[in-house]
C-alpha cells in the first residue's frame with residue numbers, strides 16, 4: 115500500500131495532459147487558447163505537485179506512526195534552485211511530461227526555464243544544505259530541514275559598464291512549491307526583562323517578560339526523494355506581526371501609521387537574505403533572524419517530541435539537531451532555556467540533554483568569518499539568553515580550571531565571552547561547548563580546525579569530539595538533471611542507472627576509458643554541452659565563442675581567498691604572450707575561452723573591483739583582431755544554481771585555486787569532475803581528496819602548500835617580497851592603461867605589491883602559469899584527455915552527498931533509514 119502512491123503516476127502522457135488542462139482551466143482559470151509558457155509551467159508544476167502531495171502525506175503519517183529518531187537540519191540557507199525538473203526526475207515522470215507538453219506545442223526545457231530559482235542562500239553552505247535534503251529523502255531518512263522563508267533571496271546580479279549592480283530577487287510571485295500552514299504558528303519574544311521568582315524549596319525560576327512578540331508562520335516545502343516514495347519536509351518560517359494584520363487597538367485609537375509600522379517591522383525579519391559569504395557583520399537584524407528562526411524551530415521540535423509522551427531523558431534518543439555553521443547556535447541556549455525555565459528541569463540534567471542533541475558543522479577557518487556578537491546587543495535583544503550563556507560559560511570554565519589548574523591563560527583563550535572592548539559572545543565556542551560532535555567538511559579542513567582555531571578545545575575534550583565529514587553533492591541534480599545525455603550514456607554502458615543511488619557503481623566505467631567508440635560518444639556529449647553554454651554566453655553577453663576551444667571555467671562567489679584575481683592576471687599574461695607572437699606562431703596556439711561567474715557581496719569593494727577588471731580585460735581581448743578565437747574572456751552575469759546546471763557540464767578545465775588552507779572544502783570541484791571536466795587547483799579543501807580518489811595524473815595541482823602559508827606571509831611583511839617578473843609585466847600593462855583607467859585597478863595591484871600579498875598571488879603565479887601550459891599540452895592529445903576524464907568520473911563515487919549523509923547518520927546522529935513498506 116505504501117509504494118502505490120508513488121507508482122500511480124499520470125497514466126501516460128494523456129493522463130498528464132488531462133491534469134495539465136484541468137489546472138489551466140480550473141486552478142488558473144484560463145483557457146487553453148491563451149495558455150502561454152508561464153501558464154504551462156504553472157499547470158505542469160501543479161500537476162506534479164499533486165503527485166508529490168500524496169507521497170508527502172504518506173511519508174509524514176508513516177514517520178509519525180513509527181516515531182523513530184528524527185534528524186533536524188538547521189540552516190539559514192537552502193540554495194534549492196528550481197524544483198520542477200527535480201520533481202519530474204525524482205518521481206520518474208519527466209518523459210511523460212515531455213511527451214505531453216510536446217503534444218500541446220511546448221518544449222519541456224522552455225517550460226522548466228520559466229521557474230524562478232529558489233535562491234535562499236549565498237553559495238557553498240546553502241547549496242550543501244540543499245544537496246543534503248535530497249540525499250536524506252532519497253535514502254529514506256526521517257529528516258526535516260528548518261530555515262527562513264526570505265521574501266528576497268540572494269540579489270540578482272546585473273553587469274553595467276563592467277560593474278556589478280544588485281537587483282532585488284522577488285521570487286515569490288508564483289510559488290507552487292510551498293504550502294502556507296496558517297495553523298502552525300509560534301509567538302517569538304524579543305527584548306523585555308528577566309525577573310527571578312522564588313519557588314518551593316528555595317528554588318529560583320527566571321521569568322522573561324515584556325518586550326515584543328513577533329509571530330512565526332510555517333511554510334512547508336515537499337522534498338521528494340529519488341525513486342522512493344519518501345517525501346520529506348522543509349519548513350521555512352515567515353515573520354508576521356502578532357495579533358493578525360494590524361494592532362487593532364492602535365488602529366481603533368487612530369494610530370494607523372504606527373500600527374502599520376509595527377507590522378512592517380515584524381515582517382522585516384524574514385524579508386531578506388544577508389548576502390555575505392564568509393564574512394560576518396554584527397547587524398541587529400541578522401541576530402533577530404537567527405533567534406526568530408531558531409526559537410520557532412525548537413518550539414516545533416519540542417512540541418513534536420512532547421506528543422510522544424516520553425520522559426525528557428529520552429529527548430536525545432528521539433532528536434538529533436545539526437547546526438549548519440554557527441548561525442543557529444542560539445538553538446543551544448534556547449533548548450536549555452526551554453528545559454530549565456519552562457519545563458523545570460535541573461540545570462545539569464537539561465545540559466546533558468542539550469549537549470547530546472546537537473552537532474555543529476564548521477565551514478570556515480577564516481577569522482573574519484567567525485561569528486561574534488556584542489554582549490550588549492545580546493543583552494538588549496535576548497536578556498535571558500545572555501544570562502544562560504554566562505552560566506554555560508561559568509560551568510565550562512570551572513571544568514577547564516579543574517583540568518588545567520596551572521594555566522590561567524587558557525581560560526581567557528577559550529572563554530565563550532571575549533573580554534574585548536566591547537565584550538563579544540564567540541558563537542563557535544558556544545557551539546562547540548553545546549554539542550557532542552564538531553565536524554569540518556574536508557580532511558585538510560578538519561585537521562586545520564583541530565590544530566589552529568579550536569586547538570585548545572581538542573586539549574579540553576580530547577580528539578574524539580572532533581571529526582571529519584567530507585562534503586558531497588547530489589548526483590541526481592548534478593549529473594542526471596544537469597547532464598542528461600552523459601547520465602544516459604553511463605546508464606547504457608554499466609547496466610542501468612543504479613549509480614544514481616550508489617555512485618561508487620561508476621567504477622564500472624573505468625575499463626571503458628580505452629574504448630575508442632565510447633570515447634567518441636563521450637566527446638560528442640561534451641561538445642554538445644559546450645554548444646549549449648556557448649548559446650547562453652551569446653544570449654547573456656553578446657559574445658560569440660567557439661565551442662571547439664578549451665573551456666576554462668571559474669564560477670563561485672567572488673572572494674580574494676578564492677583568487678579570481680590570480681586567474682584574471684593569468685589571462686592577461688596569456689594575452690600578452692599571444693600578442694608577442696608572430697602570426698604564424700599564433701596559428702599553432704590552442705584556442706581558449708575563459709569563463710568567470712559569481713557574485714560579490716554588495717559591501718565587498720575589492721571583490722567588485724575584481725569583477726570590473728575581468729570585464730575590462732574581456733572588452734579589450736574579445737575585440738582584438740590579432741587574437742580572434744584564440745582567447746575570449748567572459749563574465750557570465752548572475753551565476754546561480756540553474757545556470758550552474760548549464761555551465762558545469764560544459765567545462766574542459768575548471769579552476770579551484772584558493773590560497774592553500776583557506777577553502778574549507780569546495781563543492782563545485784566535485785560537480786565539475788563528475789561531469790567529465792578536469793580541474794586545476796591548489797592543495798586545498800576537497801581538492802586533496804579528489805586527487806587521492808582520481809589519481810594525481812588526472813588533476814593539475816600547483817602552488818604552495820598550506821603548511822608554508824604562514825611563513826610566506828611573515829616573510830612578505832618582515833622580509834622582502836619580490837614580485838614574480840611575469841606578474842610584474844601584467845601589472846605594468848595594467849598601469850599603461852591597456853584595460854582602461856589604470857587607477858581603477860591600482861588597489862588590486864597594491865594588494866600584491868605593497869600590502870603583504872596576503873593571498874600569495876605572486877608566490878603562486880609562476881607555478882600557476884606553468885601548470886596552465888601543461889593543461890594546453892594535455893588538451894592537444896584529445897584521446898588521452900578524454901580517457902583521463904572518463905577515469906576521473908569512474909572514481910568520483912566517494913563524493914556523493916549520499917555517502918556524506920550516511921556518515922553523519924552513523925557517526926553523529928545515530929539514526930538509520932526508515933525502511934519503506936512495499
Ligand code: 26Q
Nearest residue numbers: 238239390392394395477555777778779780781
Ligand atoms: C555570517 C554572519 C553574518 C552574515 C553572514 C554570515 C555568513 C553567511 C554565509 C557566513 C558564511 C556564509 C557561507 C559560508 C560558506 O558558504 N562556506 C562554504 O561552505 C561550503 C560547504 O561546506 C564549503 O565547501 C566552502 O569551502 C565554504 O567556503
